[in-house]
Amino acid sequence: MKPSPFRALCLAVLVGICMNRDVCSASQAETEVVARLLALLLSSGRVVLAHNQPLINDATKGEKGFTAAAFEAQVVEEFKKRSGGIDLRQLDAVMIPDKGKSLLQALLAAGQEVIDGKQAIINERFLGYKNVIPATWGTWTSQKFSQRNHVLLKQTALDYRNPNNAPDEFETRILRKFAAPDYPREGQQVLSEVTNGGKTLRLMLPLYHKKDCLVCHGTPKGEIDISGYRKEGHREGEAAGAISVAIPLSE
Numbered sequence: 001m002k003p004s005p006f007r008a009l010c011l012a013v014l015v016g017i018c019m020n021r022d023v024c025s026a027s028q029a030e031t032e033v034v035a036r037l038l039a040l041l042l043s044s045g046r047v048v049l050a051h052n053q054p055l056i057n058d059a060t061k062g063e064k065g066f067t068a069a070a071f072e073a074q075v076v077e078e079f080k081k082r083s084g085g086i087d088l089r090q091l092d093a094v095m096i097p098d099k100g101k102s103l104l105q106a107l108l109a110a111g112q113e114v115i116d117g118k119q120a121i122i123n124e125r126f127l128g129y130k131n132v133i134p135a136t137w138g139t140w141t142s143q144k145f146s147q148r149n150h151v152l153l154k155q156t157a158l159d160y161r162n163p164n165n166a167p168d169e170f171e172t173r174i175l176r177k178f179a180a181p182d183y184p185r186e187g188q189q190v191l192s193e194v195t196n197g198g199k200t201l202r203l204m205l206p207l208y209h210k211k212d213c214l215v216c217h218g219t220p221k222g223e224i225d226i227s228g229y230r231k232e233g234h235r236e237g238e239a240a241g242a243i244s245v246a247i248p249l250s251e
């Protein structure tokens with residue numbers, strides 16, 4: 001179905017991304033919505049992993065019940081909160097292009113597959129840290145998702161740990177904006193641009209350090225954290241990085 005410019009504009013206004021009637025084509029506005037939702041979904045999965053971290057790391061417990069189904073149920077709830085009420089189990093009712101719906105479903109499925117594939121280690125007893133954390137889940141999930149779809153999804157940072165997460169030129173420029181002390185820390189303030197001569201929509205969702213993050217990314221700088229990397233010396237509220245999405249724009 002060809003989306004009407006009016007509907008696209010409504011959608012765009014609804015999610016507060018692209019407000020200028022003159023510069024937003026219908027397809028661009030809708031693609032932007034989809035990119036934002038994909039970033040929010042990856043971010044929601046990260047939050048669910050973080051909530052379950054004490055359970056996952058519990059060395060006194062074998063079977064933990066953190067199955068792909070349990071994970072899915074929690075992500076659905078978290079995403080509903082973050083997206084202003086979108087139910088991943090009832091996407092039919094949501095006004096986004098069908099392509100966007102299938103991308104969201106594919107991302108959720110990739111995230112579940114990762115959790116499913118880690119059941120043996122998650123349920124290991126007498127083992128605390130298992131390297132199943134928001135960042136590794138995010139890396140594995142976005143790799144699976146990006147390989148299967150014509151959409152790039154990744155986590156990135158200026159002082160990245162995983163070389164596969166290194167920012168490109170566009171990402172570096174946006175990450176610097178996110179790091180500015182006056183950039184809003186609340187409200188999921190994404191930035192997006194059309195790049196590649198009008199062919200690609202790129203969008204980034206910033207991540208800021210909270211207390212929980214600093215166990216690994218905090219001080220003292222240079223000390224080895226539980227995951228085996230050197231702590232970056234960050235403080236609460238500082239920019240941690242971003243979730244980055246690149247989607248081809250249909251002509």
Ligand code: HEC
Pocket residue numbers: 050133135136139155156157159160161162163165207208209210212213214215216217225226227229240241242
């Ligand atoms: C248990 C230690 C640990 C905690 C806690 C942690 N991280 Fe990380 N973080 C890592 C590891 C390990 C990686 C590298 C993951 C990979 O291999 O892709 C990473 C990677 C990242 C990246 C991707 C860029 C890069 O460095 O490769 C971002 C962004 C990030 N973390 C942000 C956060 C935020 C925000 C929090 C808190 C909500 C957080 N991290 C909490 C260990 C941690």
